[in-house]
Amino acid sequence: MHDIRLIRDDPAAFDAALARRGVAPHSALLVDLDEQRRGRIAEAQTVQARRNELSRAIGRAKGQKDHATAEQLMADVADLKERLPTLEAAEQRLGAELDAALAALPNLPAADVPDGGGxxxxxxxxxxxxxxxxxxxxxxxxxxxxxxxxxxxxxxxxxxxxxxxxxxxxxxxxxxxxxxxxxxxxxxxxxxxxxxxxxxxxxxxxxxxxxxxxxxxxxxxxxxxxxxxxxxxxxxxxxxxxxxxxxxxxxxxxxxxxxxxxxxxxxxxxxxxxxxxxxxxxxxxxxxxxxxxxxxxxxxxxxxxxxxxxxxxxxxxxxxxxxxxxxxxxxxxxxxxxxxxxxxxxxxxxxxxxxxxxxxxxxxxxxxxxxxxxxxxxxxxxxxxxxxxxxxxxxxxxxxxxxxxxxxxxxxxxxxxxxxxxxxxxxxxxxx
Structure with a gap:
């Protein structure tokens, strides 16, 4: 398995090493999957943080007897709560796709390994x-x-x-x-x-x-x-x-x-x-x-x-x-x-x-x-x-x-x- 961080840092070097083993470039696909996965993670974290913030606001509104505001905030929390499973499922799906793509690729050759076809x-x-x-x-x-x-x-x-x-x-x-x-x-x-x-x-x-x-x-x-x-x-x-x-x-x-x-x-x-x-x-x-x-x-x-x-x-x-x-x-x-x-x-x-x-x-x-x-x-x-x-x-x-x-x-x-x-x-x- 390969380290996706190293691929992100130097995709050209990764593709060049794959080419030595006769494998087509993969860095663009791998980096794209990783970016999508990290995007879902970041979005889920943002949604969770917003949900926590609204939950605290609900408590304050109820404490102030502001029932209208509390009800609106609870509706917003409900919407966020529905979004989280979708984001988490997308993150898991993209992570599985990334892992499968990485697992299908051979190890990279050491620098002193001679190039050749057989x-x-x-x-x-x-x-x-x-x-x-x-x-x-x-x-x-x-x-x-x-x-x-x-x-x-x-x-x-x-x-x-x-x-x-x-x-x-x-x-x-x-x-x-x-x-x-x-x-x-x-x-x-x-x-x-x-x-x-x-x-x-x-x-x-x-x-x-x-x-x-x-x-x-x-x-x-x-x-x-x-x-x-x-x-x-x-x-x-x-x-x-x-x-x-x-x-x-x-x-x-x-x-x-x-x-x-x-x-x-x-x-x-x-x-x-x-x-x-x-x-x-x-x-x-x-x-x-x-x-x-x-x-x-x-x-x-x-x-x-x-x-x-x-x-x-x-x-x-x-x-x-x-x-x-x-x-x-x-x-x-x-x-x-x-x-x-x-x-x-x-x-x-x-x-x-x-x-x-x-x-x-x-x-x-x-x-x-x-x-x-x-x-x-x-x-x-x-x-x-x-x-x-x-x-x-x-x-x-x-x-x-x-x-x-x-x-x-x-x-x-x-x-x-x-x-x-x-x-x-x-x-x-x-x-x-």
Whole structure:
């Protein structure tokens, strides 16, 4: 949500920032609605003040036995009393229209975000790690996965497209990756572990920006709740409606949860394999900070996600997303892309975003600075610490062996009871 006061103060700057995101100018509409709303408020206040003044005059007239004047004044008060509900209703209607118009607009991009229309305009920040070298024909994960337990056919038979049954070695690897990611975020990077609700109300989805714009990308239950598309929703809403003290900040939360996405906007993309699923697991990071710590926290969040990839010894690169490729609530986003040798390309594995006070305004999440009476909005940040399914794809492709087995990254071996290799079905497992 945007601050209408800032839009009033500099409408041209607001429209210019929207234009960078490919959005038409809105300041004239927003300022007009706001002026009309404030006009109704002012008029209602004037009417109420006049009503109070006349009420006192009625008392004086009655005290002086001036019944004619008193009756005329009472008639005037009655007219004013009838006007107030109309003015209040108009103010509420205009306020609702203004809020709806503001809620439909994306966050404004930070000054250092590159302009562009899509992923081709994203900017490389750095690359880390070396691409593995193979002396045998490289396979993609969907060719290697079935022998390890990625059962695409049964998943589709049970639930439909974009669902996979994960069993055997793949299931163990899935569990190991999730636990490793959560342990790294909590034990090394100081995030508080949370087990959040997977079903949330409308207000929670609105607060983080999924509603109303992206309802078609979500799953909804018959009782009106929503399945979370990311733990960001639940974790960020921990502070919804609160006024925190400055010494409570920063807050850092992490959760390993299932995530559910309809992928309505991704029809025809990544229909093969385990890349884009309706249901997947993710270790999420959320930070709640004061505005002055927001920039440093964005780097901290991204570095935590990079640390996971570094520990897994996976080659990756950091990309700064352009204005046309950022999410709705983000002011700046760094994507981490991992190298997939089977596809011969980098693929997104994590997104880390700063949302400034955009989500906080929608959630009314504030803090009180030390020594101040007033409150300010917090800044919120989020990042994918580890998307289990996509990391599994990266491990399978980068650690594949000529015989179809997959070597286990060293950091994962303790989570797999010492296994250093995942053998195809029918082979005996290897131990360190």
């Amino acid at each position: 992923e081709d305009d994203n900017v490389l920040v750095h690359e880390r790690g070396r691409h593995p070298v193979f002396d045998f024909p490289i396979k993609e994960h969907d060719a290697l996965g079935p022998a390890l337990g990625l059962d695409f056919e049964t998943g589709v038979a049970i639930a439909g497209t974009r669902f996979t049954l994960v069993r055997g070695h793949a299931a163990r690897l899935n569990r190991a990756l999730g636990q490793f990611g959560l342990d790294t975020l909590t034990r090394t990077h100081g995030y508080e572990e949370v087990v959040p609700p997977l079903l949330v109300r409308d207000a929670a989805m609105f607060g983080t920006g999924q509603l109303p714009k992206f309802a078609e990308d979500l799953f909804r239950t018959t009782d009106g709740r929503w399945l979370i598309p990311t733990a960001e929703v639940s974790l960020t809403n921990i502070v919804a409606g609160q006024i925190l003290s400055e010494h409570q900040l920063p807050l850092r939360f992490s959760a390993l949860t299932p995530c559910f996405r309809s992928e309505a906007g991704a029809a025809g993309r990544d229909t093969r394999g385990f890349i884009r699923q309706h249901q997947f697991e993710k270790a999420e990071m959320v930070s709640i900070v004061t505005p002055d710590r927001s920039e440093a926290e964005h780097e901290r969040t991204t570095a935590a996600a990079e640390d996971i990839l570094t520990r897994l010894d996976l080659p990756f690169r950091r990309m700064k997303l352009c204005t046309g490729d950022m999410g709705f609530s983000a002011a700046r986003t760094f994507d981490l892309e991992v190298w997939l040798p089977g596809q011969g390309r980098y693929r997104e594995i994590s997104s880390c975003s700063t949302c400034t006070d955009f989500q906080a305004r929608r959630m009314n999440a504030r803090y009180r600075a030390e020594g101040e009476k007033g409150t300010r909005f917090v800044h919120t940040l989020n990042g994918s610490g580890l998307v289990v399914g996509r990391i599994m794809v990266a491990v399978i492709e980068n650690y594949q062996q000529a015989d179809g087995s997959v070597a286990v990254p060293t950091v994962l071996q303790p989570y797999l009871g010492g296994l250093n290799r995942l053998e195809p079905r029918g082979s005996a497992p290897a131990k360190a």
